[in-house]
C-alpha cells in the first residue's frame with residue numbers, strides 16, 4: 001500500500017498541513033514517553049485559537065502543528081472523509097508519518113483500527129443518543145497507546161442536540177482524543193459557530209479532472225481514455241468518477257438522465273420525464289439500501305428470539321415491537337437520504353449538460369463536462385442561444401436548491417421539467 005496521503009487527489013496544501021500535524025502528534029507521544037507528566041494534556045486542549053494551544057504560537061515544542069479538533073471542508077467528492085481517514089492513519093502510524101505499510105496505517109485504512117471510530121449518518125441526521133455513546137467511548141484510553149480518533153463523516157447532518165453533545169466533548173477534550181469532522185463548508189448552516197471556533201479547518205478543493213483521471217489510471221487500473229471521460233463526467237467527484245468508470249449500471253442511469261433534454265417535447269412529456277427521474281432515483285436508492293435493511297432486520301429478529309411463551313414473554317414482546325419500530329424508522333430515514341442523493345447526482349449531470357450548451361453558445365474555450373453529448377449540447381446551443389441555455393441551467397440549480405430546502409422532490413422536479421421545456 002502506498003503512503004496514506006497518496007489517496008488525496010490534487011490537495012497538496014491540505015496534505016502539507018496534515019503531514020506537519022501528524023509529525024507534531026508523534027512528537028507529543030515521544031515527549032509523553034520520556035516525560036510522563038506531559039501526557040496529561042498533550043494537545044493543549046483549548047482549541048486552535050486558545051492561548052495554550054500548541055499550534056497558536058507556543059513555539060516549536062512537542063505538539064506544535066497539532067490540535068485535537070479538525071474540520072475538513074470541500075464540495076461533495078473532494079475527498080473530505082478520505083482526507084480524515086488518511087490523517088487518522090497518520091496519527092496511528094507507528095512511524096508517525098502515514099507510511100501506509102505498518103499495522104497502524106493498514107488497520108485504519110481498512111476501517112478495523114480499535115481506536116478509530118467512523119460515524120456515517122444513515123438517515124437524514126445524526127441523533128443525540130448516537131453522539132453521546134460515541135463521545136463516551138472516545139474518552140477511553142487508546143488501546144494502541146496513541147490516539148482515540150473519531151471521524152464524523154457528515155457533521156452537517158448532526159441534530160442540534162447531537163451537536164451540543166459533540167461541542168461539550170470538544171470543549172473539554174480527553175487528553176488523547178482527536179475529533180475529525182467533515183462538512184461541505186464552515187457556513188453556520190453546515191456547522192455551528194461554536195464548534196467551528198474550536199476546530200482547525202482544512203479546506204479541500206474540487207480536484208481538477210486530469211488529477212482525478214490520473215488516480216483512476218494509477219490506482220484502479222482503468223484505461224486512460226475511459227478514466228479521462230469518467231473524470232470529466234463526474235465533475236471533480238472522485239468516487240463518482242470511479243463508479244462511472246467501473247459500473248455499467250451507473251453509466252446506464254447517467255445516459256437516461258442525459259436523454260431528458262431531447263425528450264421534452266410538450267407538457268405531457270415534461271411530466272413523464274419528471275416521474276421517470278423520480279422513479280429512477282427511488283429504484284437506485286432501494287437497490288442501495290435493500291441489502292443492509294434485510295441484514296439488519298434478520299440480525300434484530302435473531303437477537304430478539306422468535307416467539308416465546310410464559311411469564312415475561314408479553315413484556316419482552318412489547319419491548320421487541322418498540323425495537324422493530326425504531327429500526328424501521330431508521331431504515332426509512334436512510335432510504336429517504338439515499339433517494340435524495342441519487343436524485344441530486346442526476347440533477348448535477350443535467351446541470352452539466354446545460355452548462356455545456358451554455359459554453360458552446362458563448363464559444364467559451366473551456367472543455368465540456370460531458371464529452372459524449374457534445375453534439376446534443378451544440379444542437380441545444382443553436383436552438384436556445386446562450387440566454388436560453390442559461391435559463392435552463394438555472395432551472396436545474398433552482399430545483400436542487402428547492403429540494404435542499406425541503407420542497408417535495410416531485411413538485412420541484414416537475415417545475416424544473418416544465419421550465420426546461422418552455423425555456
Ligand SMILES: [Zn+2]
Nearest residue numbers: 093099102105
Ligand atoms: Zn504507518
